Amino acid sequence: MRGTNNYMAISSTFASWNGDGYRTVQMSRPTPNPRGEAFWNSTMGHAWVSQQTVISEIFMSVTSVSLDAAGAKLGEHVIDIGCGTGDTLLAFAEAVGPSGAALGVDVSVPMLDFARHRAAEAGLGNAAFALADATDHIFEPRWADLVYSRFGVTFFDDPVRAFTNIRSGMKAGGRLVFVCFRTMPESPWFRVPIEAARPHVPPQPPVDPTAPGMFSFAREDRLRGILTEAGFREIAIKANDVPIHGKDTTQSMAFITQVGPLPALLENASDEQRKRATEAARNALAAQIGADGRGLHVGLWLVSASA
Numbered sequence: 512m513r514g515t516n517n518y519m520a521i522s523s524t525f526a527s528w529n530g531d532g533y534r535t536v537q538m539s540r541p542t543p544n545p546r547g548e549a550f551w552n553s554t555m556g557h558a559w560v561s562q563q564t565v566i567s568e569i570f571m572s573v574t575s576v577s578l579d580a581a582g583a584k585l586g587e588h589v590i591d592i593g594c595g596t597g598d599t600l601l602a603f604a605e606a607v608g609p610s611g612a613a614l615g616v617d618v619s620v621p622m623l624d625f626a627r628h629r630a631a632e633a634g635l636g637n638a639a640f641a642l643a644d645a646t647d648h649i650f651e652p653r654w655a656d657l658v659y660s661r662f663g664v665t666f667f668d669d670p671v672r673a674f675t676n677i678r679s680g681m682k683a684g685g686r687l688v689f690v691c692f693r694t695m696p697e698s699p700w701f702r703v704p705i706e707a708a709r710p711h712v713p714p715q716p717p718v719d720p721t722a723p724g725m726f727s728f729a730r731e732d733r734l735r736g737i738l739t740e741a742g743f744r745e746i747a748i749k750a751n752d753v754p755i756h757g758k759d760t761t762q763s764m765a766f767i768t769q770v771g772p773l774p775a776l777l778e779n780a781s782d783e784q785r786k787r788a789t790e791a792a793r794n795a796l797a798a799q800i801g802a803d804g805r806g807l808h809v810g811l812w813l814v815s816a817s818a
């Protein structure tokens with residue numbers, strides 16, 4: 512793996528020799544991006560694998576809206592960035608057929624292994640995999656007709672560099688299509704359980720809304736600026752409220768407590784606080800989700816651009 516930029520610099524205190532004694536100076540120290548490579552290879556990556564069926568069902572509408580927008584055709588070359596366990600990568604491999612090819616790029620060993628296993632089981636010989644950070648993976652130049660992502664492009668340390676690199680693997684005029692989250696309050700499926708849980712856990716330190724994470728592209732002007740700087744043209748960013756299809760509260764809670772935004776909120780909570788917060792989240796969701804698991808949506812950006 513070629514990931515070299517998974518560190519954000521933060522300020523730290525060191526002693527430095529200045530000729531007649533040590534003085535204390537502020538220096539930069541690399542700190543792991545909390546949503547970087549290590550994160551996706553930890554229990555989080557394994558949780559995405561164990562919850563794959565739930566995730567496929569829950570995001571059924573997200574998948575269909577974004578795959579329609581992507582419009583993959585027979586014979587095309589597709590790259591799926593942050594393909595995870597392969598839901599959409601497998602769909603592309605089917606759509607482009609044996610004369611085309613689909614490449615999944617991801618930093619997570621367990622998630623990519625699972626995707627590879629699913630492709631083999633489905634007999635999709637045109638699916639390929641790269642265990643790599645999309646920021647500095649060497650793509651075959653001008654190979655892809657289409658680059659797609661479902662929630663996989665908001666974790667880059669340096670988004671401009673990442674998208675510039677991704678564009679190098681696209682044919683001139685190739686399509687970029689991805690979905691990402693708008694602000695958390697615009698997704699009631701997250702907001703309802705999080706707001707119910709929040710009073711039961713210690714106060715959270717303020718977070719930088721642009722730091723790598725699921726909501727880092729929430730600001731439309733920032734997102735447009737990143738893509739423009741990376742050289743993309745004809746950028747369209749459309750708000751889309753997409754319904755969630757959990758079978759029931761239990762299924763929604765499986766996502767929200769294991770891979771959704773709740774784990775971060777519970778990080779510094781005691782066992783008792785976790786118990787109360789999780790229960791409050793479940794009750795709040797149950798009050799809003801119908802017997803069919805529907806009733807709440809997520810607020811997305813559906814983004815398209817050309818290379």
Ligand SMILES: C[S@@+](CC[C@H](N)C(=O)[O-])C[C@H]1O[C@@H](n2cnc3c(N)ncnc32)[C@H](O)[C@@H]1O
Binds near residue numbers: 622
């Ligand atoms: C929210 S998950 C989405 C997974 C999959 N697209 C889905 O919808 O099921 C984000 C994915 O992006 C991957 N990822 C995060 N940073 C990445 C990077 N710099 N390069 C490639 N993949 C990355 C993670 O390993 C993870 O699989």
